[in-house]
Amino acid sequence: MHPAGDAELNPAPAPARISPWRLALGGMFAMAAAIGIGRFVYTPILPMMMAQESLSAGQAGMIASSNYLGYLIGAMIAATAMLRGSQRAWLLGALFASAVTTLYMAWTESYAGFLATRFIGGLVSAWVLVFATTLVITRLTDMGRGGLTAVLFAGVGLGIVFASLLTGLAMDNQDGWRGAWINSGAAALAATLLVAVLVPGRRTDAAAMPVRSENRGRSIGGLLAAYGLFGFGYVITATFIVQLVRSAAYPPEAEIAIWVLVGIAGIPSVWLWNRYAAVAGNSRAFSVACVVLAVGVGASVLLPGLWGLVPGAVLLGSTFMAITAIGLVEARERSGKDPRHALAMMTAAFGAGQIIGPAVAGYMRDAFGSFLLPSILASVLLVLAAALAHR
Secondary structure: OOHHHHHHHOOOOOOOOOOHHHHHHHHHHHHHHHHHHOOOOHHHHHHHHHHHHOOOHHHHHHHHHHHHHHHHHHHHHHOOOOOOOOHHHHHHHHHHHHHHHHHHHHHOOOHHHHHHHHHHHHHHHHHHHHHHHHHHHHHHHHOOOHHHHHHHHHHHHHHHHHHHHHHHHHHHOOOHHHHHHHHHHHHHHHHHHHHHHHOOOOOOOOOOOOOOOOOOOOOOHHHHHHHHHHHHHHHHHHHHHHHHHHHOOOOHHHHHHHHHHHHHHHOOHHHHHHHHHHHHOHHHHHHHHHHHHHHHHHHHHHOOOHHHHHHHHHHHHOOHHHHHHHHHHHHHHHOOOOHHHHHHHHHHHHHHHHHHHHHHHHHHHHHHOOOHHHHHHHHHHHHHHHHHOOO
16 A cells, blocks of 8 residues: 555544643743742842841842843843744743742842842743743634733732732741742742643744734834833832832731732733723823823822822732733834844843833932832833833
């Protein structure tokens, strides 16, 4: 019998259809582990580290900036052809490395060690974001279930909530900041195992679909500047809001509750803002969200006590991931033949803002005794970002 006949009689089995919810949940756990925990757990742990390790606000800001520098470099590497091979292997490897660096913070003894460990954590968190996007969002879109991408981004808020509770557990058990890092790293390892089960690899990488949009050819310059200013504007409050609670002499439970509020507000945020963007357009949604965030940042330092901190936390959580996502979508739509280049430029601008913000805020806090001036500066820059996004 001829080979061709064999092929006809024994065709290769069709690949099993993957449940879109399985993919979305896998992406959610990936984002929870690497971003919600690996990247943002530093915020609720920071007040304990500053108190128990005598870190200054400037040093604390530099540790945060080191993580964001790692994220920037990691994202730029991922935009090249350097990370070859299985995308699933890179995703799982980066998740494992993120969990390990989170755990290792508990055994780090020096300021230089904090800088290095958080830098590596930032580097691999960027790879998680890139490969989770490739393996999850692209396939969901191909299945006609693009709306489930909001489930993936909800993982950031979910991770923030879970990391807050684990930090509170360490406080209750008097384990200190080291115990909080251990709890969080163990949770990130568990989430990595869930991702390994839920997210299968791809036999081939689908070719990128051309982007069709009435915005194509529109200048990206204003949006690029706006994205950088947004990176600066959101990250100061995202880094220091729990420290603001401690500075106001509230009990430790209030510190945890504030960061839990950020996470809860973040869970539905991308879905809600995407619905608004579908009606008003990405540019307008980006601008309105920046103004809302500016109000929250200003409220956190201008209104007394929890009257400012609670709305500051809610408005931060309900906007920052949505602005991040909408900005990238708008840049892709405005780009010409090379959306990858536009996205790399956006990532660089955003990363630069994130790197500068915590360092500037920390040293201004040391110089002037409060976070009032850096937070006001952040609010002004967010309003400017809202204006620039339409250019």
